[in-house]
Amino acid sequence: xxxxxxxxxxxxxxxxxxxxxxxxxxxxxxxxxxxxxxxxxxxxxxxxxxxxxxxxxxxxxxxxxxxxxxxxxxxxxxxxxxxxxxxxxxxxxxxxxxxxxxxxxxxxxxxxxxxxxxxxxxxxxxxxxxxxxxxxxxxxxxxxxxxxxxxxxxxxxxxxxxxxxxxxxxxxxxxxxxxxxxxxxxxxxxxxxxxxxxxxxxxxxxxxxx
Amino acid sequence: xxxxxxxxxxxxxxxxxxxxxxxxxxxxxxxxxxxxxxxxxxxxxxxxxxxxxxxxxxxxxxxxxxxxxxxxxxxxxxxxxxxxxxxxxxxxxxxxxxxx
Numbered sequence: 001x002x003x004x005x006x007x008x009x010x011x012x013x014x015x016x017x018x019x020x021x022x023x024x025x026x027x028x029x030x031x032x033x034x035x036x037x038x039x040x041x042x043x044x045x046x047x048x049x050x051x052x053x054x055x056x057x058x059x060x061x062x063x064x065x066x067x068x069x070x071x072x073x074x075x076x077x078x079x080x081x082x083x084x085x086x087x088x089x090x091x092x093x094x095x096x097x098x099x100x101x102x103x104x105x106x107x108x109x110x111x112x113x114x115x116x117x118x119x120x121x122x123x124x125x126x127x128x129x130x131x132x133x134x135x136x137x138x139x140x141x142x143x144x145x146x147x148x149x150x151x152x153x154x155x156x157x158x159x160x161x162x163x164x165x166x167x168x169x170x171x172x173x174x175x176x177x178x179x180x181x182x183x184x185x186x187x188x189x190x191x192x193x194x195x196x197x198x199x200x201x202x203x204x205x206x207x208x209x210x
Numbered sequence: 211x212x213x214x215x216x217x218x219x220x221x222x223x224x225x226x227x228x229x230x231x232x233x234x235x236x237x238x239x240x241x242x243x244x245x246x247x248x249x250x251x252x253x254x255x256x257x258x259x260x261x262x263x264x265x266x267x268x269x270x271x272x273x274x275x276x277x278x279x280x281x282x283x284x285x286x287x288x289x290x291x292x293x294x295x296x297x298x299x300x301x302x303x304x305x306x307x308x309x310x
Contacts, residue, residue, distance in 0.1 A: 011302065014230065015230075016233075018237075018249070020237070021238075023238070177271065
């Protein structure tokens with residue numbers, strides 16, 4: 001029955017198109033990045049001022065509040081958005097990648113701080129690698145090609161720090177800028193795309209965003 | 211060449227709007243009523259009718275809530291719906307494959 005067969009093929013193509021739309025709609029939310037980007041940038045800036053002798057040299061006093069505020073804010077955002085993202089597998093997938101990133105950095109940072117073995121280069125390599133991976137996962141899940149560029153930015157920083165012997169004070173400013181350019185601004189863009197997809201969003205706007 | 215028999219497909223899903231609904235929800239997990247209406251290009255009444263049929267089969271669940279003062283209906287795919295859609299896809303692909 002050629003007609004039935006043709007219809008089945010059309011149905012399959014339609015299913016794929018709708019699933020692609022659903023997949024894109026599922027994975028767009030930059031709220032956490034809008035929180036963490038400026039927070040981390042502020043941490044690096046204060047650390048730079050501390051290293052430059054303009055503020056007391058207390059590593060824990062800078063970063064522990066950053067992590068506490070960041071995780072508390074993330075928890076609050078997570079609760080607020082739990083209802084809206086219920087069952088959204090895409091958002092769950094990259095949310096898990098980011099949560100893993102946050103936990104890994106924390107698990108590295110806290111024991112190193114307590115044991116007095118903290119190595120700025122090691123935490124920088126770990127963080128840039130995990131950020132690159134998380135953005136790569138995000139790009140895959142959301143289907144937004146420009147997010148690969150953000151992942152490449154973090155991968156570039158990873159490569160740059162890999163060939164260095166140590167983190168110098170100026171690098172802290174580079175990292176602060178990276179947190180704004182490669183975390184906060186993508187977060188802002190993702191939130192806008194997410195809002196557009198939810199509130200006016202048809203396939204055309206999704207394609208434009210991709 | 212085997213016969214292509216569309217009657218072996220799940221009748222609850224087999225229909226343009228319901229198929230689109232199930233496919234979209236399968237990937238998105240959940241969606242607002244207005245979002246679904248826009249994606250599928252159907253009227254309120256038309257979407258409600260199709261959703262009701264899927265709800266009766268246990269394939270989707272609708273949660274009503276208020277966002278500010280506006281009522282909002284959020285539709286999600288159930289586990290039964292997920293399994294039914296997977297079976298539908300498998301059957302459809304099997305039917306197409308059987309004709310090769």
